Amino acid sequence: MSRSMVTLDANEAAAYIAHHVSEVIAIYPITPSSAMGEWADQWSAENKKNIWGTTPLVVEMQSEGGAAGAVHGALQTGSLTTTFTASQGLMLMLPNMYKIAGELTATVFHIAARALAAQALSIFGDHQDVMAARATGWALLCSNSVQEAMDLALIAHAATLKARVPILHFFDGFRTSSEVMKIEQLDEDDMRFMIDDELVRAHRARALSPDNPFMRGAAQNPDVYFQARETVNPFYARMPQIIQDTMNQFAARVGRQYHLFDYVGAPDAERVMVIMGSGGEVAQEAVEFMHARGDKVGVLKVHLYRPFSVEHFMAALPKTAQKIAVLDRTKEPGSAGEPLYQDVVTALMESADGARPMPRVIGGRYGLASKEFTPAMVKGVFDELKKPNPKNHFTIGIHDDVSHTSLPYDPHFSTEDPATTRAIFYGLGADGTVGANKNSIKIIGDETALYAQGYFVYDSKKSGSTTTSHLRFGPKPIHSSYLIRSANFVACHQFNFLERFEMLHVADHGAIFLLNSPFAPDAVWERLPRSVQQTIVEKQLKLYVIDAYKVARETGMGGRINTVMQTCFFAISGVLPRAEAIAAIKHSIGKTYGKRGKVVVEKNFAAVDATLANLYEVQVPTNVTSAFDLRPPVAAGAPAFVQNVTAEIIAGRGDALPVSALPVDGTYPSGTAKWEKRNIALEIPVWDEDICIQCGKCVFVCPHATIRAKVYDPQCLDGAPEKFKHVPARWKEFEGLRYTLQVSPEDCTGCTLCVEVCPVKNKSETRLKALNMMPQPPIRA
Ligand code: SF4
Ligand code: SF4
Known part of the structure; x- marks a missing residue:
């Protein structure tokens, strides 16, 4: 059976399933899960039906606590009900979640997992929120990629009806929720195949109704509460096999086979990593690379975290494993170890039968608040495991000079497939760069056989700040859930960025550098900062310039340079042959702007043609001649904290700040914003x-x-x-x-x-x- 290939992110993928198999959806938006609620709201407003032919009722509540209460109430009327949330929003749902699980109610919540506000708020992704929900009695099912977010969303909705245990289906906030990827789309027949109508009827039959009166949710005294709490044990004991059976049922129809724990790597691996979420994709890429070079390594990717099935875990772990590193994307201060580590240790202890030696297990933290996690870090952990006494309770990806937990790694270790095109675009928030890149991914993803991935880095200041788009296109499926560190195409959409921060450190030798420049091709060289000239010469970059604002103005596009810069990318990146690329972009313009009339389409076509006429390759001199360089991030007179910490963050070097540089309790000196000169106005x-x-x-x-x-x-x-x-x-x-x-x-x-x-x-x-x-x-x- 052939299904459509679509290019979307995990929020849309999960919401697509949730909307098709629900009747009531209570929402309250919180980053990075908001798009799920927005999609559901939009589809219901457009009268899009679920698989039973009715339009789901979408209600926005006053808070996440209200949304969870509305879900609980709707479930008790027998409706198939869902919601979406993240972070503190999930914390507000916890009281209702205990009730929903305690009453053995079938439902799924879809979570874009995010950091919790501790010493500071963070909108970025990790597992602190879902880990705080692990005592509620909900199953925790993790998707590691965009495709999995769609597939496991359906598996979750099908399995919860069988098991009567509610499921918290989660994926990494931003890294997965907002990663745009080409995936296979499930269709309504797949959903009808997976959702058993008899079980839906059984769910309805459990509803509170005056036609069938009974009481649920009474108060219990010390005499019976304890026993009543233990009644649910068989449901949790059955749950792992129910999920696995549902995964098998899915595989029989769709062809993608999932397991509670998916193992990748050497069948006789001696060193194994256990991990959950998008980090599993990164680890898979690194493991496949290392295994192909003879390393006996493997990765066990966790899908079903709760209930934790010791039996399935032990069956998936290679019997040859001697050393295991468990990576948690969360922090529990003062614990004996992070939760996944503790579960793995318990599983191994409880399974010890003397028949095989107990593996050495170490645990560590990575990737809090979307901190980058790369194949180089995976290799660093495997290298640590080689040591006779590997460090336990480690961190990877930061420099911890306070508690000395961090592991060293070689940042230059790369597993990127040379056949993959890697492109980075620097734009200004709201200048159209991100929208244009999403459009490029759709064009290439939908209209060619290439796989496509897009990830967009914003800072919390949103409009008016820098956006960095990371795009990959290649002939093979892409597992690289990390930022591009070595690009063969770099585009700078705002000329003034050049003197503000370093951007060509990510350019490969011989890469293309596209610059939106108000200066003509024969005058631009002298306007480049010295270090930019130096990098262009040393790396032998091919420099192209266009005055995008002038072209946009002259073709009636006002200040919108998105079509102009996108056309340049298609014309010179080599992802597609030039004529084919230009035809594809014009076809896309017709599709996007067709509804707005011929004039708008013609205007955009004119912008494409004018772009090609105004795009120039600069003959790069062999000498560095510029008399100026990057401006310091803050003025010389700034106080020490601003010089040592704030300036490094402004300059984009915050990742390199050691633990000791940051305040222990989130207390900062005030009046420091005045030192940041953003200089973003054209x-x-x-x-x-x-x-x-x-x-x-x-x-x-x-x-x-x-x-x-x-x-x-x-x-x-x-x-x-x-x-x-x-x-x-x-x-x-x-x-x-x-x-x-x-x-x-x-x-x-x-x-x-x-x-x-x-x-x-x-x-x-x-x-x-x-x-x-x-x-x-x-x-x-
Ligand atoms: S000076 Fe004028 S243009 Fe500049 S930020 Fe203030 S209101 Fe806006
Ligand atoms: S008249 Fe002068 S003070 Fe008043 S808004 Fe215009 S520039 Fe400002």
Whole structure:
């Protein structure tokens, strides 16, 4: 049977199943799970049906606690009900989750697993939230990839009806929830095959109803509570086999076979890693690479974490395993070890029969709050296991100079397939770069036989900050759930990024570097910082430039450079032959903008053609000539903490900060934001002092307090630069004083609010006001 190949992320994949097999969906958005609720809401608004032909009722509650309560209530009426959440949202659901499990109610919650707010809030991914739910009596089923998020979502919905144990289906927040990947889409017949209508009827029959009155959820005293709590044991004892049988049923139809614990690697492995989540994909890539070179290593990827089946775990573990490293993506301060480690140790102890030597087990932490986890780190852990006395309770991926837990590793170890195209794009939040890249993945994923993966790194400041897109395309399935460290295509969509941070350290030798430049091909070299020139020369990069803003303006696209930059990528990256690539992008434009009419489509076609006419390869000189270099992240006069910590974070070197650099309790000095000069505005407001009426509205409206008015004594002007603007203050009470309105160019975001609010029009040129947006670089220079 041939199913569609689709390009989507795990949030959409899980929501797609959940919406098809539910009747009630209670939601409350929380990053990074929000998209699941948004998809469900949208599909119900579009009247999309579930597999029984009804439109699921989607209700947004006042909090996650309310959503869980609504789920509990709907379940008690016999509805097939679900929700989506993450992090603190899951914490708010815990009280209801105990009730739902205690009443043996079939349901699935889909979780984009995320860090919990401890010393600081973090929106990024790890397993702290789901680990905090492991005592609730819910099964914990983990998907490691986008394909698994769709497959195991369906397996979860099918299995919970059989087992009557609710299932918390989770995958890694951001790394999996937001990773765009080409996968095979399950169809409605697959869902009907997996969901047994008899079990749905049985679920309904357990509903509270005046037609069939009974009582559920009473209070119990010391005489019976304990015994009643023990009644559920057989349900949990049966659960692992029910899940495995459901996985087998799925495999018989779809062809993808999952196990509670999936083993990959040498059949006679001596060193084995046990891991759960997207880290399992990374470990698989590293293990396959090392095994092919003769290393006896393997990885056991955990799917069903609760109930933890000792029997299935031992059956999946190679009998040859002598050393085991268990990796937890969570932290439990003060524990004897993190939870997965403790379960593995218990499983081995309980299975010890003297027939085979007990393996040496070590446990460690990795990847908290989406900290990168790479094949190099996997290798570092395997190298540690080789030692006679490997370090236990280790960390990997950080430099712990306080408790000395961290393991060393060689960051240059790489398992990337040379046949995979690896591209990195630096853009500005909301400049269209991420949208264009998602579109490129869809074009290549949907219209070619290539596999495609996209991952997008944002910082918490969202709009107006840097976005980095990591795209892979290749002939084989992609397991690389980590950022690209060595790219054969690098694009910089904002010229001013060049002097702000290093970006070509990720470029491979001979890679293509595409630069959106306001400077012509024969003038751009002298405008590049010295270290950028040096890297281009040393790595023999091919440099291409385009003035994307000019092309966008001239083709009626305004400030949107997404189509222009995307066309450049298709034209020069070599992922597809050039003519085929341009035809594909035009086909995609027709599909995307067709509904908006011919004019919009033609405008975009014109932008594609103009792009090709304005894209130039620069003849790279052999010499480094630039007289300037990257600007320091903060001014020299900044306090020590800002120099040593904040500046490193601003410069993108936060990963290298040692444990000792950070406060123990999340307490930071205040007033440090002023040292961060983001310098992101392409245009800034320029004051026309002659017509300004000094109303102060612009000062009042600026969301960043970037524009300030001052009234001062004329003597303060002694020594001021000649071009410093000032006029007499217009108020009676300030007679004789001077007035200046000043913008801080490096803090301005270019939002234009101040210009919009300015009430004064220039009578000689009415398109102008007393404040007007002008290109920033010449003014700053
Ligand atoms: S453009 Fe926006 S950020 Fe810049 S000064 Fe005006 S209001 Fe402030
Ligand atoms: S809003 Fe316009 S007129 Fe009012 S102070 Fe600002 S620049 Fe001057």
